[in-house]
Amino acid sequence: RRRQSRCYLLDYVCHKPGDGRKMSTETSGAVIQRNKRLRLPDYRFLLRVIVGSGIGEDTYCPRSILEGREESPALRDALDEMDAFFDDAVAALFARTGVAPRDVGVLVLNVSMLSPAPSLASRAVRRYGLREDVAAYNLTGMGCSAGLVALDLARNKLRAAASAARPRTLVALVVSSESIAPNWYSGTDKSMMLANCLFRSGGAAVLLSNDPAHRRRAKMELGCLVRAHTGASDDAHACATQREDAEGRVGISLSKALPKAAVRAFAANLPHLAPRVLPVSELARFLYRRLLAHLHPAGGNKQAPRVNFKAGVEHFCLHPGGTAVIEGVKQSLGLDDGDVEPARMTLHRWGNTSASSLWYVLSYMEAKGRLKKGDRVLMLTFGSGFKCNSCVWEVTGDMADKGAWADCIDTYPPESLANPYMDKFGWINDVEGDTLISLG
Numbered sequence: 001r002r003r004q005s006r007c008y009l010l011d012y013v014c015h016k017p018g019d020g021r022k023m024s025t026e027t028s029g030a031v032i033q034r035n036k037r038l039r040l041p042d043y044r045f046l047l048r049v050i051v052g053s054g055i056g057e058d059t060y061c062p063r064s065i066l067e068g069r070e071e072s073p074a075l076r077d078a079l080d081e082m083d084a085f086f087d088d089a090v091a092a093l094f095a096r097t098g099v100a101p102r103d104v105g106v107l108v109l110n111v112s113m114l115s116p117a118p119s120l121a122s123r124a125v126r127r128y129g130l131r132e133d134v135a136a137y138n139l140t141g142m143g144c145s146a147g148l149v150a151l152d153l154a155r156n157k158l159r160a161a162a163s164a165a166r167p168r169t170l171v172a173l174v175v176s177s178e179s180i181a182p183n184w185y186s187g188t189d190k191s192m193m194l195a196n197c198l199f200r201s202g203g204a205a206v207l208l209s210n211d212p213a214h215r216r217r218a219k220m221e222l223g224c225l226v227r228a229h230t231g232a233s234d235d236a237h238a239c240a241t242q243r244e245d246a247e248g249r250v251g252i253s254l255s256k257a258l259p260k261a262a263v264r265a266f267a268a269n270l271p272h273l274a275p276r277v278l279p280v281s282e283l284a285r286f287l288y289r290r291l292l293a294h295l296h297p298a299g300g301n302k303q304a305p306r307v308n309f310k311a312g313v314e315h316f317c318l319h320p321g322g323t324a325v326i327e328g329v330k331q332s333l334g335l336d337d338g339d340v341e342p343a344r345m346t347l348h349r350w351g352n353t354s355a356s357s358l359w360y361v362l363s364y365m366e367a368k369g370r371l372k373k374g375d376r377v378l379m380l381t382f383g384s385g386f387k388c389n390s391c392v393w394e395v396t397g398d399m400a401d402k403g404a405w406a407d408c409i410d411t412y413p414p415e416s417l418a419n420p421y422m423d424k425f426g427w428i429n430d431v432e433g434d435t436l437i438s439l440g
């Protein structure tokens, strides 16, 4: 029964939209130029943020943006973006694993910013002909950290089935994405313009199983999963919210306090995560150093003692929320550039694809051949609420797929992550006045 209550990762597929959906510097320039509300100071702000965003030339947007309809998208545009993801990633996952849609007993779908009726989960049930007794769940409004909320729910369903009076084996499908098409912000509030610079189209489909017979073919096995929610704090709650600006335009507002809120949410997650991941020797070392710091507050070492996570895990799969978020986590975990390379490269190649981001980060590690049997991988995600969710996987099988990175992994990491925005649009910093100008 204990073996059956395990949660195996059979496989996962990250969505790679067609080349025609790339959001290049030219495309971004055209979108900005179309928005007649923007003035020179707004152009300058956007230039500063895009240049510092860590995002490259190959991220993807929905067709409605490429076709100039970002301010008036139809519901059809939002559904087309989801269908393109389903048709690419979910279909490929079934094909790759040989698992038939009718073998799926649990479906958990999470897309934060789109909740049509029937639900997207129902849309997936219909599209793939999932069976009548499938337990389907649709999570919305839970932000970038919902990928691990979905994983938690699926894992609990697998556990419950395994520990029932008559234990059952089950396969669970987790589908994580974000809807960009209906959520483009067209106003001039800086905290809301920022989201347009970071969020891009993407998605991931993941197959899990509690069947001991699947152990040999599984890629990884899930260990602990810890969730922390700091939403009872006003500041934490307010740092990523959907709201209207002064002129009634809706968008996602990201406050300047968000990177700090992420670090604080991690601090709430840490006391539950660390004892389940770290060896006793590292916990003892940490407690000893904390006691010393407490007894000798004026001692030489000004930095608060921190746990060394490398004593418990080999790989860090961090949510690529933005350069400042990655940097904040790097500092608080005491990581080096190599540890955060997968998150930085994911941000560069795919942008922030919200809840699916962490699967692109994992795929980078796999494509680079870094994941060996017995290695442990810490997934750490942040999202509106404000939440920090984490989990640890152990690699149990061969992980050598290049996945969505196949055509570009050899070019990563590039010599420079600089994007061409400054070269192309840097001249706007020399323009005088506050007038409308042509970017063309």
Ligand SMILES: CC(C)(COP(=O)(O)OP(=O)(O)OC[C@H]1O[C@@H](n2cnc3c(N)ncnc32)[C@H](O)[C@@H]1OP(=O)(O)O)[C@@H](O)C(=O)NCCC(=O)NCCSC(=O)CC(=O)O
Pocket (backbone or CB within 6 Å): 048, 049, 051, 052, 053, 054, 142, 143, 144, 145, 190, 191, 192, 194, 198, 240, 254, 255, 256, 257, 258, 259, 320, 321, 322, 323, 324, 325, 352, 354, 382, 383, 384
């Ligand atoms: C935006 C950045 C890429 C810019 O970095 P840089 O190092 O280049 O520069 P910087 O930090 O000095 O910022 C450049 C200019 O943008 C302004 N600026 C920065 N953050 C801002 C914000 N949230 N609102 C309004 N303005 C902001 C700064 O004041 C500055 O303006 P001036 O020059 O006028 O002073 C970075 O700050 C960053 O990564 N921020 C965090 C992004 C974030 O919130 N990600 C989480 C997404 S939500 C998510 O992933 C989870 C979820 O939603 O669920």
